[in-house]
Amino acid sequence: xxxxxxxxxxxxxxxxxxxxxxxxxxxxxxxxxxxxxxxxxxxxxxxxxxxxxxxxxxxxxxxxxxxxxxxxxxxxxxxxxxxxxxxxxxxxxxxxxxxxxxxxxxxxxxxxxxxxxxxxxxxxxxxxxxxxxxxxxxxxxxxxxxxxxxxxxxxxxxxxxxxxxxxxxxxxxxxxxxxxxxxxxxxxxxxxxxxxxxxxxxxxxxxxxxxxxxxxxxxxxxxxxxxxxxxxxxxxxxxxxxxxxxxxxxxxxxxxxxxxxxxxxxxxxxxxxxxxxxxxxxxxxxxxxxxxxxxxxxxxxxxxxxxxxxxxxxxxxxxxxxxxxxxxxxxxxxxxxxxxxxxxxxxxxxxxxxxxxxxxxxxxxxxxxxxxxxxxxxxxxxxxxxxxxxxxxx
Amino acid sequence: xxxxxxxxxxxxxxxxxxxxxxxxxxxxxxxxxxxxxxxxxxxxxxxxxxxxxxxxxxxxxxxxxxxxxxxxxxxxxxxxxxxxxxxxxxxxxxxxxxxxxxxxxxxxxxxxxxxxxxxxxxxxxxxxxxxxxxxxxxxxxxxxxxxxxxxxxxxxxxxxxxxxxxxxxxxxxxxxxxxxxxxxxxxxxxxxxxxxxxxxxxxxxxxxxxxxxxxxxxxxxxxxxxxxxxxxxxxxxxxxxxxxxxxxxxxxxxxxxxxxxxxxxxxxxxxxxxxxxxxxxxxxxxxxxxxxxxxxxxxxxxxxxxxxxxxxxxxxxxxxxxxxxxxxxxxxxxxxxxxxxxxxxxxxxxxxxxxxxxxxxxxxxxxxxxxxxxxxxxx
Ligand SMILES: Cc1cc2nc3c(=O)[nH]c(=O)nc-3n(C[C@H](O)[C@H](O)[C@H](O)COP(=O)(O)OP(=O)(O)OC[C@H]3O[C@@H](n4cnc5c(N)ncnc54)[C@H](O)[C@@H]3O)c2cc1C
Numbered sequence: 161x162x163x164x165x166x167x168x169x170x171x172x173x174x175x176x177x178x179x180x181x182x183x184x185x186x187x188x189x190x191x192x193x194x195x196x197x198x199x200x201x202x203x204x205x206x207x208x209x210x211x212x213x214x215x216x217x218x219x220x221x222x223x224x225x226x227x228x229x230x231x232x233x234x235x236x237x238x239x240x241x242x243x244x245x246x247x248x249x250x251x252x253x254x255x256x257x258x259x260x261x262x263x264x265x266x267x268x269x270x271x272x273x274x275x276x277x278x279x280x281x282x283x284x285x286x287x288x289x290x291x292x293x294x295x296x297x298x299x300x301x302x303x304x305x306x307x308x309x310x311x312x313x314x315x316x317x318x319x320x321x322x323x324x325x326x327x328x329x330x331x332x333x334x335x336x337x338x339x340x341x342x343x344x345x346x347x348x349x350x351x352x353x354x355x356x357x358x359x360x361x362x363x364x365x366x367x368x369x370x371x372x373x374x375x376x377x378x379x380x381x382x383x384x385x386x387x388x389x390x391x392x393x394x395x396x397x398x399x400x401x402x403x404x405x406x407x408x409x410x411x412x413x414x415x416x417x418x419x420x421x422x423x424x425x426x427x428x429x430x431x432x433x434x435x436x437x438x439x440x441x442x443x444x445x446x447x448x449x450x451x452x453x454x455x456x457x458x459x460x461x462x463x464x465x466x467x468x469x470x471x472x473x474x475x476x477x478x479x480x481x482x483x484x485x486x487x488x489x490x491x492x493x494x495x496x497x498x499x500x501x502x503x504x505x506x507x508x509x510x511x512x513x514x515x516x517x518x519x520x521x522x523x524x525x526x527x528x529x530x531x532x533x534x535x536x537x538x539x540x541x542x543x544x545x546x547x548x549x550x551x552x553x554x
Numbered sequence: 555x556x557x558x559x560x561x562x563x564x565x566x567x568x569x570x571x572x573x574x575x576x577x578x579x580x581x582x583x584x585x586x587x588x589x590x591x592x593x594x595x596x597x598x599x600x601x602x603x604x605x606x607x608x609x610x611x612x613x614x615x616x617x618x619x620x621x622x623x624x625x626x627x628x629x630x631x632x633x634x635x636x637x638x639x640x641x642x643x644x645x646x647x648x649x650x651x652x653x654x655x656x657x658x659x660x661x662x663x664x665x666x667x668x669x670x671x672x673x674x675x676x677x678x679x680x681x682x683x684x685x686x687x688x689x690x691x692x693x694x695x696x697x698x699x700x701x702x703x704x705x706x707x708x709x710x711x712x713x714x715x716x717x718x719x720x721x722x723x724x725x726x727x728x729x730x731x732x733x734x735x736x737x738x739x740x741x742x743x744x745x746x747x748x749x750x751x752x753x754x755x756x757x758x759x760x761x762x763x764x765x766x767x768x769x770x771x772x773x774x775x776x777x778x779x780x781x782x783x784x785x786x787x788x789x790x791x792x793x794x795x796x797x798x799x800x801x802x803x804x805x806x807x808x809x810x811x812x813x814x815x816x817x818x819x820x821x822x823x824x825x826x827x828x829x830x831x832x833x834x835x836x837x838x839x840x841x842x843x844x845x846x847x848x849x850x851x852x853x854x855x856x857x858x859x860x861x862x863x864x865x866x867x868x869x870x871x872x873x874x875x876x877x878x879x880x881x882x883x884x885x886x887x888x889x890x891x892x893x894x895x896x897x898x899x900x901x902x903x904x905x906x907x908x909x910x911x912x913x914x915x916x917x918x919x920x921x922x923x924x925x926x927x928x929x930x931x932x933x
Contacts, residue, residue, distance in 0.1 A: 232724040298895050301823040369897050370889070434686070439678030445921035497882070504685030505711040505762075506917050508908075511755040521757045525904070528889050529897045536893060538833060 167237055171244045175454070178213045179250045186249065186424075188519070193255040197332050205517035214253040215284040221259055224267060229280035235472045257326075258282035258289040260412040262335040263407045265352070268333040269393035269401050278354070290357070291409075293338035293402070294380060299324075300539050303399060307381060309338035309353060316353065316386040318361075321378065326533070328377035331357055335405075336381075341396050351398035352405075358529025358550045361385070371525040372486040372510075372518070401492045409534040410485035415464060416530060417457075417492030426450050426495065446501060453494055460484075460491050475551040479547045482540040489530035490538065496524040555861070557853050558626065566622070567629035569606070571636070577602060578639040580902045586640060587759040593717055594753075594761040595640040603641060604673030612651045617667035619651075622796070624859035627803040628852065637806025638909050640760050642676045644798065645714035650677025652794045653722050657739060657779030657787045678718035678744075679795075680709035680765055681788060684850035687918040689724075689792055689918050690785045693733045694767065697724035703777075705740065705748075711722040714917065715763030716753040718744055724769070724788055727781060733784040737871075739778040740873035746770055754920060758905070758912040792917045797855045799913050804852050805915070807845050807877075808908045814838065814888045822891075834891060841887055848873075848880045871923040878920030881910035909919035 183206055187193050191203045194211050202208040211304045214220050217231060221236040224230020224347040228236055233241065245252075263282045266274055281287045298304040309321025318338055328334070333356055342348030356361070363386040393401050427441070434442050441447035499506040499520060506522070509515035531537040545551045557725055559567065578599045586594060603609065607929060611627045613619020620626075634643065651670060654663055669675035683693055694707025705725055715721065721742045729736030744751060749768035754762045780786055815838050818829030828834055851873040858866045885907035890897035914920065 294894065297822075299823065300828075301825075304824070344723050370898040370899055370907065372899070378578070443921055443925070449921070493886075500911060501919060502920065504687075504919070505756075505912070506685035508757045508912050508915060509754050509762075510757045510759070515754075518757065521908075525757075525907070528907075529894075531890060532893055532897060537829075537890070541833070 163237055164240060168240050168258055171241055172247075173478050175244055175250060178209055179211075179245075182206040184249045185251070185254075185504055188252060188532055192251070193257055194253060195288055195327070196258075196285025196286065197256075198286070199330050199332070200285070200288065207437045209534060210251070211253045211285050218283055220254040221263060221283045224263065224279065224283065226269075226501045228275050228406065229283040239468070252386045253418060254285045255488060256282070256285065256289060257291055257335075257409075258285075258287060260290050261291060261408050262354075263403050264408050265335075265392065265405045268404065271389070273389060274354075274392065282408040287333055288327065288331045290328045290331035290334050291470075292325055292334045293323045293382075294329075298468045302402070303350065304470065305339060307336070308342070309336045309340045309351060309386070311340075314390075315388055318353070318355070318381050318384040318386055320381050322381070323369070324376050324533075325364070325379045326376045327355070329366055333357060334362075334379070336394070337398060338413060340398075342398065343537050345506075347399040349396055350360050350402065351395050353386050354392065355384060355386045358487075359384050359386075368528070369524040370528070373522065373526070381393065398439075406535060407481045410481040410540070413530060413534045414481070414484040414486075414488030415529075417488060417495055418461065418464070426453060426498055426502065429499065433502050433504070449501075450498060453491070453498055456487075457491055457495070460487055463487070468523065479543050482535075483545040483548075485534065485539040486531075486537050486544070489527075492530055497528045500524050507517040555857050557850060557857070559629070559853075561702055562622075563625055563629060564628050565710050566635065568612060570608075570630045570633040573602070573606065574633050574637040574639055578637055578641070580638050580905055583638050583640055583759055583905060584902075594714075594759075594901075595642065595717070599639065600641045600643075601673060604671075604884075605892040608643060609647045609673055610671035611647065612655065613653065613667045613671050613768060614663075617663055618671045619667065622829050625796065625853070625856045628798060628856040630635035631798045631801040632805035632808075632852075633816075634773060635802035635807075635843055635909075636904055638806070642685075642717070642777075643716055644795075644802075645672060645678045645718060646676045649679045649791065649795050649799045650718075650722065651826060653677070653739065653778065653787075654677060656790055657784070662741075662775075662778065674725040676714065676722050677717045678712055678714040679791065680712045680715060680742075681722075681724050681792070683708060685710065685915075685921055688732075689788045689914070689917075690734050692724050692726045692737050692738060692762065694723065694725040696727045696738055696772075698727070700773070702774050703740065703772045705767045705772055707767050709765045709767075709899060711754065711756075711762045711916075712765055714761045715744075715765050717752050718762055719748075720744060721765065722778065724784060731826055732912070735784050737784040737788070738781045739784045740772055742767070742770060742772065742776065743790050746772075758909040760909070760912065768909075771917045783881040789867070791838055794859060795917050795919055795929045796870045796923070797852070797859055797866075797891070800848070800855065800873040803877035803910065803913055804845070806910055807848065807881045809929050810881075810884040810888040810903065810910075811841050811845060813903065814891050817892055819876045828891075837887060837891065841884055842925055844880050844883060849875050852874050871918075871927040873929065874918060875920040875923035875927065878923070 194207050202534045218229055222241050223233035226232030266278055295305050309316050309318045333377045335354050338351055338353055339349050339352040359381040363380045364377040366377050368374045430441055430450055507520040510518040608630055609621050611621035611622045615621045654666055696703050696705055721744055722742050723742050724737055726736050727738055748768045750766040752764045756762045818834055821828050855869040855873040858869050888903045895901055
């Protein structure tokens, strides 16, 4: 495979030359990740530059088609790019629901016009997308959603309420699940539409999380006008898209802990904070707990890799995304519980420079949402039990 | 002894529950947090607790207390775990009183205990010097000077450290950092020259402080107990503290569990109550069973304290270890089973999760107590 070897060499050289040193540090704060969008304030010139040079090559979305602005890489090349970025601990230049969710759905189901309108903006991080799925009474039971979308001839009118909409107050556009046929059975009357968050009738109210931050919102939709060409795919066939998107979301959330494990390892934290006694961590119980976590984490990393490799080779089972989401988020939650244990009361301080203003506690609390967002752990287990194991069929 | 409450203890428990849920519910802690209250607790509520006699539950009758015992106090602590009430109850009425009862001279007891009972004096034990509990790892120095002492060092994460009138400080007059011998306890005025107190706002919105001592001059009478032999007293004291923290964590777990079960019985998805899913029923039933196990350890430990049993050391560690684990389970399950709303600050569940971890880490998390239990058991 001489071509791939050459691709690796060239990529390595290019990354060395173009990835700013400050973008080779682990992500700690929310703002360390670049989310893009019209309201985004770059935390540094380096962050901006890193996005620009990567976007210019389409490498924010390396395996998307080049004709819409993607990188046009094949699976092997994409994997090599990831490996080479990991090698120098390069940050992902852009992190967004555009990349992980609506982009792939548009590429698969969107009209040519929609692809032309939106894909390049996603690749370049110009538009921040938010996800309007959950409603107050329809979370796990997403297919029951009630937000109404009526046909008004040359446009739609949308009315309803969404909740837990992450970053709705910072986002530029929403991809939104709406009910277009109230008479049809649940899954059959749903469509996916896109609209600008500045459209009259869209209001957001931030909700405070237990971590003290307010990254999600209630979103109210009152007579919101949506252009007809912003319907993705076929009318009333939105459920298929919704689940396609969820698969991508689950893979993303499942791997959320992985970006931080390239950071300092748990055992390094522990040795630093607790110390060794006779060559072993001074807390023998914690030692076992950390070792068990590292076992599971390594197994998880390898599983994610194996499943990607199997998919590349055209093998593998369905519903893998549910299994990865379930295991990945549980492992990430355990990691943060262990970090709190390792740092003791220090990790539970909430204010003050000396404690990074409660960063460790905030992060720990935030991970509790990982097994809820994108479909809860229980829902993933239901999917595994039903779809993979075939349980509960008459 | 039967593992049940007697009539009086049951009445105290009911009274505590009624009082706390009416006068100091979680909403009070939320309000203290949101208003960034400088004191960190409601003086009015504390005065009411004093009026109810709670400051004197552990104080002998000779010093004007009720001498009602640890089982009694444990009931109040348990109810306190349901409401997460911030008050000097634990630092002063449990730890401060126990330190004086354990180690104080008759003169000290006569001077200080009645003041505590009357609500005129608040104490805070200042023992740990790092983020992990290590009762006999003491670097703070106590040196003889003239006919008194001089104190130098630093204490970390002192509960109520910024609001108490006097601190009960462990300090070393001889030996290396981790030696059992050479440690003494001294009473130090919080406002004495050379004492610097820096409040630390913790995740649970309760009081904590970092305290520095720079050449603090102390009279001979500041000494609590025999010099150089305080390690055993501190261990006993933290056993008492851990028994009561376990009681608090029991109440906290019960409340988190009950609120979650109530939610399972109201929230509908897929057209049915989520509590009708067997997967969730089993989770709630498992949590209930775990809490039942904890309940037994807590009452046994409190009874052992009242009986002066030799088993206290082992029981206190078992109870605190189990309490840490159960409270972690209860609060994690509570958030998870509430779904998205469980992650919001609007719901009280987050307060329970935060308090559970802080209370667990105070005087040793579950791993510390598992190790201690194993060591005490000789393996
Ligand atoms: C941090 C965070 C960010 C989020 N971001 C977004 C976003 O950007 N956009 C968006 O649309 N949504 C978002 N969500 C919402 C998320 O998708 C929902 O919270 C989730 O799907 C669960 O729905 P719910 O909150 O209504 O809980 P419920 O569905 O009410 O669930 C409550 C409990 O019941 C359990 N349960 C429900 N049904 C079953 C069953 N059949 N079997 C067993 N157990 C069951 C659940 O697992 C859960 O434990 C976010 C959530 C969080 C926490």
